Amino acid sequence: VFATPDLDERNLGGFIATVAIADVAAYVRYGTALDREALKRGNSVYFPDCVVPMLPERISNDLCSLREGQDRPALAVRMTFSADGRKIRHSFHRVMMKSAAKLAYS
Numbered sequence: 001v002f003a004t005p006d007l008d009e010r011n012l013g014g015f016i017a018t019v020a021i022a023d024v025a026a027y028v029r030y031g032t033a034l035d036r037e038a039l040k041r042g043n044s045v046y047f048p049d050c051v052v053p054m055l056p057e058r059i060s061n062d063l064c065s066l067r068e069g070q071d072r073p074a075l076a077v078r079m080t081f082s083a084d085g086r087k088i089r090h091s092f093h094r095v096m097m098k099s100a101a102k103l104a105y106s
Contacts (some may be wrong), residue, residue, distance in 0.1 A: 001017065001018070001019050001020075002017070002018045003015055003016065003017040003018075004016055006080055006081075011080065011082060011083075011088065012083065013082075013083030014080060014081055014082045014083050014088070015080075015081050016078060016079070016080050016081070017078075017079050017081065018076050018077070018078045018079070019076065019077050019079075020066070020074040020075065020076040020077075020095065020097050021066075021074060021075055021076075022064035022065065022066055022072060022073070022074055022075075023064075023072075023073040023074050023075050023094060024055070024059070024064050026073035027059050027063050027064060027073075028055065028059065034055070034056075038054050038055055041054045042054065044060070066097065066099045067099060067102070068099045068100070068101055068102040069098060069099070070098065070099070071096050071097070071098050072096065072097060072098070072099075073094070073095075073096060074094075074095050074096070074097040075092065075093070075094060075095075076092070076093045076094075076095045076097070077090055077091070077092050077093075078090065078091050078092075078093065
């Protein structure tokens with residue numbers, strides 16, 4: 001997530017926020033056996049002592065992990081908000097991104 005003030009004079013006090021997630025489609029091609037298996041699984045399942053991943057570990061924990069300082073394919077949504085927090089517009093983009101920091105859920 002990255003946010004910055006909107007410099008457009010028509011949106012004084014507004015801001016622009018960009019949210020990015022890993023672009024799994026950069027590594028998993030549509031219609032392949034891997035794609036069909038991921039579709040069948042639907043999502044990773046997290047248990048207290050283990051994880052049943054939707055995708056192979058190399059993809060989920062490495063290639064599709066937005067690692068600090070490494071360029072990675074990503075899908076980003078860029079949203080413009082007014083000063084009172086209303087979303088004015090949004091656009092989607094395929095991007096290469098480099099995470100500025102390693103973040104954790106805990």
